[in-house]
Amino acid sequence: MSPRFLAPLSVLSLALALGACEKPQAPPAPPRPAMVVQPQPAGAASESFPGEVRARYEPELAFRIGGKVTQRLVEVGERVKKDQPLAELDPQDVRLQLDASRAQVAAAEANLQLAKAERERYQRLLDRQMVSRSQYDSAHNGFLSAEARLRQIRAEFNVANNQAGYAVLRAPQDGVIASRRFDVGQVVSAGQTLFSLAVDGEREVAINLPEHAFERFRIGQPIEVELWSQPGQRYPAHIRELSPAADAQSRTFPARVAFDVGTVPAELGQSARVFASTGAAQALAVPLSALSAENGAPFVWRVDPQTATLKRTPVRIGAYGETLVPVLEGLQASDWVVAAGVQVLREGQQIRPVDRDNRAIKLAAKE
Numbered sequence: 001m002s003p004r005f006l007a008p009l010s011v012l013s014l015a016l017a018l019g020a021c022e023k024p025q026a027p028p029a030p031p032r033p034a035m036v037v038q039p040q041p042a043g044a045a046s047e048s049f050p051g052e053v054r055a056r057y058e059p060e061l062a063f064r065i066g067g068k069v070t071q072r073l074v075e076v077g078e079r080v081k082k083d084q085p086l087a088e089l090d091p092q093d094v095r096l097q098l099d100a101s102r103a104q105v106a107a108a109e110a111n112l113q114l115a116k117a118e119r120e121r122y123q124r125l126l127d128r129q130m131v132s133r134s135q136y137d138s139a140h141n142g143f144l145s146a147e148a149r150l151r152q153i154r155a156e157f158n159v160a161n162n163q164a165g166y167a168v169l170r171a172p173q174d175g176v177i178a179s180r181r182f183d184v185g186q187v188v189s190a191g192q193t194l195f196s197l198a199v200d201g202e203r204e205v206a207i208n209l210p211e212h213a214f215e216r217f218r219i220g221q222p223i224e225v226e227l228w229s230q231p232g233q234r235y236p237a238h239i240r241e242l243s244p245a246a247d248a249q250s251r252t253f254p255a256r257v258a259f260d261v262g263t264v265p266a267e268l269g270q271s272a273r274v275f276a277s278t279g280a281a282q283a284l285a286v287p288l289s290a291l292s293a294e295n296g297a298p299f300v301w302r303v304d305p306q307t308a309t310l311k312r313t314p315v316r317i318g319a320y321g322e323t324l325v326p327v328l329e330g331l332q333a334s335d336w337v338v339a340a341g342v343q344v345l346r347e348g349q350q351i352r353p354v355d356r357d358n359r360a361i362k363l364a365a366k367e
Contacts, residue, residue, distance in 0.1 A: 034351040036303055036361060037339045039284035039331050040324065047277075048322045049207045051257065053227070053270040056202035058178060061195040063089060064166040068187050074195075076180050080171040086195060087182075089167040098164050101157040108150040115139075115146035175199040176268060203266045204240065204259065207274050208252035213319050217242060217255070217276070225257060227264075228271035236260040237274075273322075284331055285324040290339045291317070300331070301338040301345050303353060305363035310338065310349045336363050 067089035074086050122139040125131040178198040182188060205225055209217060219242050224234040241256035257274055259266075266272070290300050302313040315330030331337070336353065338345060345351075353361045 031308065031350045031352040033354045033358070034303075034338045034345070035340045035356060036336045036351075036353040036363075037287065037290070037355075038336055039286050039327060039333055041284065041333070047213065047275070047319055049209065049274045049276075051205040051207040051225075051272045051274050053203055053266045053268060053272055054206045054256075055175065055178070055198035055200075055268060056204055056258070057173075057199040059172060059197055059199070060193040061086065061169060061172070061197055062191050062193050063087075063169055063188060064190055065089070065094065065163050066187070066189045066192075067093065067167065069182060069184055069194075072180075072182075072184050074177050076177050078177050080175060080177060080197070082171055082173050084171045085168050086171055086177075087169045089188075091164065091167045094160070094164045094167050098157075098160045101153070101160040104153045105150070105157050108146070108153040112143075112146040112150050115143040119143040169194065171197060173197070173199045178268070198268050202258070203264060203268070205237070205257040205266075205272045205274060207255050207257060208247070208250060209242075209255055210252055210319075211246065214246075214253045216319075221276070222260075223257060223277075224275045225259065226273045226275065227266055228273070230265070234275065235264055284327045284333060285321070286327055286331070286337055287339050288320065288323060288325055290337050290342060291315075291325055292342045300327075301342055302331070303336040303338065303351065303363060305336065308350055308353060308363065310345055310347065310351060312347055313337075336361075 069087055070090050071088040073088070074080055080086065119139045119142070122131055122136045126133065126136040176198045177195055179196045180194065182194045188194065217239060219239055221239045223237055223239065225237045226232070226234045237257050237259045239255055240258035243254045246253050286300060291298055292301075293299065297314060298317050299312050299314045301310045303310060313330055316328045318326035318328055338351070353363055355361055
């Protein structure tokens with residue numbers, strides 16, 4: 001064969017071989033389904049804080065004198081009545097003090113009788129002009145001094161007598177022993193807290209407000225309380241007490257919430273949740289799962305209703321709620337955002353919008 005025909009033939013064979021090796025192009029992947037929602041009105045969003053049911057009054061109980069504890073008569077959680085003994089101190093020292101005071105009273109009474117008799121004798125001698133007026137005045141002043149001394153000793157005896165009674169710690173009111181902070185045999189000082197008593201009567205909820213939420217609350221602000229034992233049932237309440245200083249360890253602000261209704265089936269120690277409105281300035285809210293962030297900047301994936309493609313949209317948010325987060329800026333009520341799986345999405349990606357039941361959604365229509 002002629003060489004001039006071999007070159008074109010070789011080129012043609014090589015082209016056919018390369019064409020046979022090329023793989024056919026795969027068809028483009030269909031748009032992935034993504035659950036989308038529209039922002040909710042602010043009225044549906046609220047902040048919630050965990051709390052604990054406590055007594056309205058919780059006095060701390062302590063001995064009025066120091067000593068060694070010899071008996072503990074109640075345990076934590078036990079219900080007590082007014083004036084019921086709770087603990088006792090070793091009474092030996094206070095009894096000795098009482099005996100000493102009693103002896104001093106007897107001595108002062110005898111001294112007063114002697115001073116009285118001395119004054120009366122000088123009075124008779126003065127009437128007979130057998131002693132001078134100054135001698136009588138000295139005897140009279142001795143009587144007055146003995147009388148004042150007796151009053152002083154009797155007051156000290158009353159104090160010692162009261163201290164003897166202080167050796168027994170008694171409940172000031174009906175209630176439940178909430179805590180104990182001592183053991184038998186321990187030497188305690190006067191005023192050292194031994195028990196805390198949850199007084200019968202009003203109940204309220206103790207909560208702790210974080211620093212970022214503190215400024216939105218005030219005393220008397222209406223809120224709602226839901227008891228853990230009664231889900232779905234909310235009771236009207238208000239903030240009764242709000243600490244102006246943060247706790248040194250938790251950096252939260254303690255607050256007390258009082259019920260507005262008279263009878264609430266709330267028991268001591270029950271868990272509760274306090275709900276508060278997020279405020280009028282918070283126009284919209286989205287699910288927590290719709291929110292993502294990069295370098296500390298929060299954003300959501302907003303869906304273009306015409307092309308069903310994604311656009312990263314920065315937002316400014318408020319305080320997190322239990323299931324929702326308020327969006328202060330960046331979204332409108334007519335927008336659609338992806339509510340799940342946001343960590344695997346990318347800018348410009350096309351999706352197939354579905355609702356929570358995996359049903360297709362027409363983005364042009366409002367949900």
